[in-house]
Amino acid sequence: MPTELQLRDQLMDAYEHLYDYAYLRTHPLRWLVDAGDKLPHKEQASRLHRLLLDILDELDPGPEAPAFSREWRRHRIMVLRYADGLDPDSIASRLAISRRTFYRDHDEALKALAQILSSSKAAIAQEDVATDAEPASPLPEHNRLEMARLEVARLARDDRLTSLSEVVESVTPLVRELAGSKNVTVQDSIPEVASGVMVDRSVLRQLLLSIVSHLLEDLAQGNVTISLSDGPHIRELRVCANGDWDRGDEQSQEARGLRIAIIENLAKVQGIELQALEENDWLCGFRLVFPASHEPLVLVIDDNEHTVELLGRYLTANGYKPLNAYTAPEGVRLAKENQPEAIILDLMMPNQDGWDVLQTLTNQAETQRIPIMVCSILAAGELALSLGATLFLEKPVTERSLIDALESLRL
Secondary structure, eight states: OOHHHHHHHHHHHHHHHHTHHHTTTTOOGGGGOTOOOSSHHHHHHHHHHHEEEEHHTOOOOTTTTTTOOOHHHHHHHHIIIISOOOOOOHHHHHHHHHHHHHHHHHHHHHHHHHHHHHHHHHHHHHHHHHTSSSOOOOOOHHHHHHHHHHHHHHTTTTTOEHHHHHHHHOOOHHHHHHHTTEEEEEEEOOTTTTTTSSSSHHHHHHHHHHHHHHHHEEEEEEEEEEEEEEEEEEEEEEEEEEEEEOOOOOHHHHHHHHHHHHHHHHHHTOOEEEEHHHETTTEEEEEEEOOOOOEEEEEEEOOHHHHHHHHHHHHHTTEEEEEEEEEEHHHHHHHHHOSEEEEEEEEEOOSHHHHHHHHHHHTTTTTSSEEEEEEEEEEEEHHHHTTSSSSSEEEEOOOOHHHHHHHHHTO
């Protein structure tokens, strides 16, 4: 068993190669999933990949944790760095922290993950002893498919809205290196602010990775494109490839069949309509159709960019569509023009403050019907409600308290 320091180094190395299954097949940490080398190396790599993602969840302090607290930051840094593939500078900018803070929290997160794994050693060893007498044999194809079904079903419990642009943005960098080695380009044409879909983010991400990887497996050279058609009632994502195909032999055809079956199951469990795209009797892509869901428009009026970004993440993740205003006049104008279904209003803003905005919005016919939730560090709930606010939340606002308040409005 490695020491805690060795475990920390091995963990960082594994996370840096999280989506490189060939590398994970022989990684020193594979003992975590199969200490006796009873599984084929491909299966070890897949399980190690899943385990590395699972233990990241152990760092998640939950929705009640204060935003930008150290615990919250540690989890977000690891997810953004390794699950999403962002570089340290981008993460520091997104979280509004210094590079020094990034590396400090990153090291603390790795130390915490190493401790989580260290505490699991005894349980892993016990499990190995219990299964030591079992004969070593590769998993049949139908068992591998069944394992995939169970894993996807476990993930498919989240009913939060997922940003298509964010998921596609996180997928393309991960497959470009593999694509480049085969003289294939991978491109996407997804708007930065694309509509969300009510599917699990991890499952959708894995579905897209599986589709692109499947296409790359048989593409000798050419290109893969990911595009979006976004209408009022339907959202359609297309992953298409063209170029020179290697059709392989009968054995490779069987492998293709299993890959396609897993792709179909990933889509089915999330209610995604999956259609194969063919050209000259050869599968060259997939069409994914998501039913559009109602996203209530919520106007956020706050001069603090970090607060606006945080509230936007909370809203997007829970099925609301945020619209942002950083000044009082801009907020009044956007409220009149867009008629949002709710307004989140800060009180302390330069030049014209939130009190002026509250009185303007509640006294004008075009906006007086819109419920206004005042969010402030000031303990001014009674005054805000007396002046026409519908709700009052004291900052810092947690995701749960914000969403509970919005849900009480029955938008």
